[in-house]
Amino acid sequence: MEIKVLKNIMKRNEDLAGLNREIFDKHGIVTVNIMSSPGAGKTTILEKAIPILRKDLNLAIIEGDLMTSRDAERIKRQQVPVVQINTEGGCHLDANMINLSLNELDLADIDLIIIENVGNLVCPGTYDLGEHFKLVVLSVAEGDDKPAKYPLMFQESRACILNKIDLLPYSNFDLTTFNEDIHNLNPAMEIFHTAAFSGEGLEQWCSWLKDQVRQENYGKNDLTQEQRLK
Amino acid sequence: MHEIAIVDNLITVVDDQVKEHQLEKVHRVHLVVGQLTGVVEDVLRFCWQVSAEGTPWEGAQLTVDQKAAVALCADCNVEYELKEQCFACPHCGGAIKSLVTGKELYIDYIEGD
Ligand SMILES: [Zn+2]
Numbered sequence: 445m446e447i448k449v450l451k452n453i454m455k456r457n458e459d460l461a462g463l464n465r466e467i468f469d470k471h472g473i474v475t476v477n478i479m480s481s482p483g484a485g486k487t488t489i490l491e492k493a494i495p496i497l498r499k500d501l502n503l504a505i506i507e508g509d510l511m512t513s514r515d516a517e518r519i520k521r522q523q524v525p526v527v528q529i530n531t532e533g534g535c536h537l538d539a540n541m542i543n544l545s546l547n548e549l550d551l552a553d554i555d556l557i558i559i560e561n562v563g564n565l566v567c568p569g570t571y572d573l574g575e576h577f578k579l580v581v582l583s584v585a586e587g588d589d590k591p592a593k594y595p596l597m598f599q600e601s602r603a604c605i606l607n608k609i610d611l612l613p614y615s616n617f618d619l620t621t622f623n624e625d626i627h628n629l630n631p632a633m634e635i636f637h638t639a640a641f642s643g644e645g646l647e648q649w650c651s652w653l654k655d656q657v658r659q660e661n662y663g664k665n666d667l668t669q670e671q672r673l674k
Numbered sequence: 675m676h677e678i679a680i681v682d683n684l685i686t687v688v689d690d691q692v693k694e695h696q697l698e699k700v701h702r703v704h705l706v707v708g709q710l711t712g713v714v715e716d717v718l719r720f721c722w723q724v725s726a727e728g729t730p731w732e733g734a735q736l737t738v739d740q741k742a743a744v745a746l747c748a749d750c751n752v753e754y755e756l757k758e759q760c761f762a763c764p765h766c767g768g769a770i771k772s773l774v775t776g777k778e779l780y781i782d783y784i785e786g787d
Pocket of ligand 1: 747748749750751752763764765766767768
């Protein structure tokens, strides 16, 4: 007999993502899922952004890594709570991993959780982690054809950080092509130009991120504005 | 690697169906997979065969309906298929308002007794 199923293959992950989202909302936490290729500079961006964000928000970082804890060690030096998820070769984080890592955080004390996903532009797109929104980081060194090759990543993210912008004069990265592709895929997308190594552009990105946290929380009446934004 | 994890998730849904309908044998699992998911069909099938060993769905055929990526134009409201490297609306040059298809990853039906 034929049985009509019509169920999402990722149902188990989606159910858990929903549960994560409930936990975040209950505690007034905004969660962002940052994705990129390996080496785009996510960890350096976070290292430089944490001191800026920490002034206004209580942060926690969930750090996805294939094998090592090197990135988590770098973040730990920034004096914010970090949970490291070692995927042991797995190419993405899933909702269950996030759910387990929440046990290690003091949720009552957090305004913003930044999830640094495993460096990969394909697989993380399939996994809802329960985040409120996604960001994609691309570096100039990777070339301007990344949005064309991985459209879903760019279609679903709220903002894109174009990192290593200081390399622009030394590369054949075509900013016009890049901007056009992004615009066609996702006209509402915010684009930030950064050179994380020197800190260039990070103030702008951080102030945008703070705004997003404020907007996500707006209208959720269970907490007062003061409680959310310290 | 992506495909292993997807098959792992797929098995949970198939297993639920097997229990619900008290199937002894599954003959076919038919999926709908959007082009934008980056799933490689052959790899998916291989992972499926390996993980099906010793289960009621061992030997079951895994068939896949590939769904093209279709977008809705923000300006002229026409649906158009996304071609690689070109995302603007072919009718008016507009940008994407939303994706209509291309992100699917679901089980359409299973056959079994
Ligand atoms: Zn159009």
